[in-house]
Amino acid sequence: MEKEKKKIVVTAGTFDLLHPGHYETLKFAKSLGDELIVIIARDETVKKIKGRKPVIPEEQRRRMVEALKPVDKAILGSLKDKLEPILKIKPDVIVLGPDQTTFDVEELKNELAKHNIFPEIVKVKEYTKCPFHSSFDIVKEIVRRFGGCKMIYSTLSINTNKRFEIIDITEKINKIIKESNVKNGLLNIFVPHTTAGLLINENEPNLIKDIENMLKELIKDEDYNHDKIDNNARAHLMSCLLKSDLTIPIIDGKILGTWQSILFVECDGPRSREVIVSIRF
């Protein structure tokens, strides 16, 4: 008597962080035949399709899927052509997940028909009866609970010597970044004062003089309303043209372009000033 041919079912997917939705799909897929083969999406494919690499590398994902009870075999997919493994397996049934748009059902049928393969194609329903029924939801929960951005900060003390003065603080900032050991992050420099501020520009002595002249030209030495209370309105107005904070990316431990320096601008010195430097990473 001729041995009855096994009914082979194929399904595929990323299966990054396993959840009951995966299991339900696999259990259902197995119920449709005798042998279930799962094609595991390659890391590179997932990066292209979902815009992010899976958390778990492909071989580790393959091993875990193969260890699941409904699964007979899990294989890594092709890097070149997604049809390649199906053409080799020649399945009787292909199970597509609820959110799988890699193949249009009709197109897949037509394409396989060209190779004399006529599988039944079944689409599964989404399983939602558990708190986490999507791998990305698990990722978001982990980030929410443990990932949060870390921040370190320090305070720079600056003693200014003149009424108006521009002080290059780049070296002091670079020292803080070096000591923080942060290679990639976001630097924020904040001046908690209303008569001083920050600028990024080239520290060239003639240009520094030009910046001073520009501010003094724009905000002339005149009588202002605020002078009735405190004789420093000009400094307040000058600081309106400056920045109270700077946000600069730290990439590979470096900040700033070739000609850029971080300049602290005193408009109402001499005084003791503070600059708050925080780094998020």
Ligand SMILES: Cc1cc2nc3c(=O)[nH]c(=O)nc-3n(C[C@H](O)[C@H](O)[C@H](O)COP(=O)(O)O)c2cc1C
């Ligand atoms: C029938 C079928 C065959 C597939 N074959 C491959 C393959 O050979 N190589 C691969 O990297 N991914 C393959 N995939 C996985 C898809 O690329 C995957 O569906 C895509 O990364 C989206 O992820 P998700 O299905 O887990 O949502 C296949 C998917 C299906 C539905």
Ligand SMILES: Nc1ncnc2c1ncn2[C@@H]1O[C@H](COP(=O)(O)OP(=O)(O)OP(=O)(O)O)[C@@H](O)[C@H]1O
């Ligand atoms: N909740 C679910 N119910 C049924 N099937 C699911 C569910 N979640 C995923 N699947 C199916 O499992 C297979 C693998 O899916 P995949 O690895 O993309 O999981 P995912 O949770 O949808 O991932 P992500 O959240 O990153 O999109 C696909 O066939 C997919 O449709």
